Amino acid sequence: MEKIRPILYGVADYAQLRKKNAWFVDRTAKLRDLEDIAYAVFLRPRRFGKSLLTAILEAYYDVRYADRFDEFFAGTDIGADPTDERGKYLVLKFDFSAVSKDIAKVGDSFDAYAALRCDTFARDYADRLPAGLSDRVLKASGVCAKLNEIVAGLAHTKVKLYVLIDEYDNFTNTILAESGLNAYNELCHGDGFFKQFFAILKTATSGTEAPVTRLFVTGVSPVTMDDVTSGFNIGTNISLDPVFADFTGFRHDDLRAMADYYAPRCGFDADKACDAVLTWYDNYRFGSATAPSIANTTSVLYFFDKLVRVKMWPDDMVDENLRTDYAKIRHLVTMDRRLNGNFHVLENLLAGGALEEPIAKSFQANELSKKENFTSLLYWLGITTITGEKFGKTVFGVPNETLKELAAKMIPAAYSDIHKIDERVFDINDGLCDFAEKGEWRGFIGILSGIVKENFAVRDGVEGEKVVQSTLVALLTAAKGPYLVSHEREAGGGFYDIALAPRLDRWPDIAHAALIEMKYVKAGDPVPTPEQLDDIKAKAIDQLDKYSADPALVAKWHLNTKTGSDKSVASPRGATLGEAALSPLHNGTVALHRLVLVFHGGDCVLSEEV
Secondary structure, three states, X not given: OOOOOOOOOOOOOHHHHHHOOOOOOOOOOHHHXXXXXXXXXXXXXXXXXXXXXXXXXHHHHEHHHHHHHHHHHOOOHHHHOOOOOOOOEEEEEEEHHHOOOOOOOXXXXXXXXXXXXXXXXXXXXXXXXXXXXXXXXXXXXXXXXXXXXXXXXXXXXXXXXXXXXXXXXXXXXXXXXXXXXXXXXHHHOOOOHHHHHHHXXXXXXXXXXXXXXXXXXXXXXXXXXXXXHOOOOOOEEOOOOHHHOOOOOEOHHHHHHHHHHHHHHHOOOHHHHHHHHHHHHOOEOOOOOOOXXXXXXXXXXXXXXXXXXXOOOOOOOOOHHHHHHHHHHHHHHEEOOEEOXXXXXXXXXXXXXXXXXXXXXXXXXXXXXXXXXXXHHHHHHOOOEEEEEEOOEEEEEOOXXXXXXXXXXXXXXXXXXXXXXXXXXXXXXXXXXHHHHHOOOHHXXXXXXXXXXXXXXXXXXXXXXHHHHHHHHHHHHHOOOOEEEEEEEEEOOEEXXXXXXXXXXXXXXOOEEEEEEEEEEOOOOOOOOHHHHHHHXXXXXXXXXXXXXXXXXXXXXXXXXXXXXXXXXXXXXXXXXXXXXXXXXXXXXEEEXXXXXXXXXXXXEEEEEO
């Protein structure tokens, strides 16, 4: 009986992956390109395979593993044609995710951990180090003293030292998020221990016959690196280099190969699995809009692990570990229980669908209040990705449903600092479930309208329409009902405001879907009269006629020819929806509800199905 290749979700131990013949995407060909860069900094969002990459580098370059080369790299690209540098280095490796995030303990924790790594290095390579160096390192007190001993002891020798630093900004990001800018600055500025550590490394990479021959640093954003090194002068930032755009992550061909391998062996539909992965985890582009589309490594493994090991579709398409990671950055949009300028950037992203700014490759934490820096930070964190270019600026959009949900959750989280809405988000979820089953929409629309009114009362009226739009989209998305919430998507030659698209891949019994057309009257204008509301509604109906007649939407949502109120849906040409679509699915199982919402400022003055 064939043994199915295991999926080791969350495992970054390369030796274990190879030993168990676990699923592994081979990117080892990129090591040849990396050898052109002595000191490299590689930034990617959380859970993107950076730790496994550093483990591969260690296995390939560490002299201690030279005799295990075939065990580790047989069948890989680099295994078939290795470089001259394989197995030629002493490797000093740090993983700063092991450092405590408690501000009261972080200094001692960092010193203890990093000192232990230096001691381990001294013991592991004792017979390869210059005479007496191992003992001097072990006797030195504190990481800076130990690191100085290593650097001084290897200077002007023929020993090649490769320093690997994984998750360089892991604990600093958490401290910035949870303890604030002042606590963060103590770590990264002045005489902070972290800055001292990088100062020693910078010295070790400088000058003729520098003891650190190679350096590879991974992390999430350039913020901490800029703070502790006064910019990327400690190495070359390869994060936007097109050569390394797919250094980690899954390309489309990787996803297809994975689905085609496991589907017949584990009894699921390969096409549906691929569609789900592309919808929820794909569409990251690193460096430019023409870069290959990449899916998040850990999220893909999370999904396939459920299908293969547990034999079931995940109840929650968003990995809880990823959700926890992104919850840490809530502080970026609030300050002293007030919404700051960063919040408006995120709000505009969800309301308008795109941001336009140059990519900031380097900036410090105290500069995050600047719109261009915060916009770039969203990109580095993976909340947005590159979708295009416009007049020298980069266009950013949310890459997939996972990040749409995580970004949307930041808005109600910020609202809750002003007026508690957490329980009402659960009520919206209940309302969406009722709608999916019975077509009852007034319940969740009523809750949404109430929250919009409360939030609008403490906001700048100039922002009015975007406040309403972003509130509706964010709350519907955060409520996690059985729908994909989409906004400003093309259909029928136009762009609908909000759609509740049924997730039929997960819940095939969903019986109702919705297109919502939102109209806005400025708060300073008079309350619209009944006649004016009729005119507004008529314009909304014309638009909904176009959107709801889109054949692709009809087929994808499996719509029937009746709305929720049992009326035929007319196309712009007078044909019924089914006739316009000419689709075998026009008598499908899902009823379409077309809703018109009219807001006067924050007040919903009309909510009607048409």
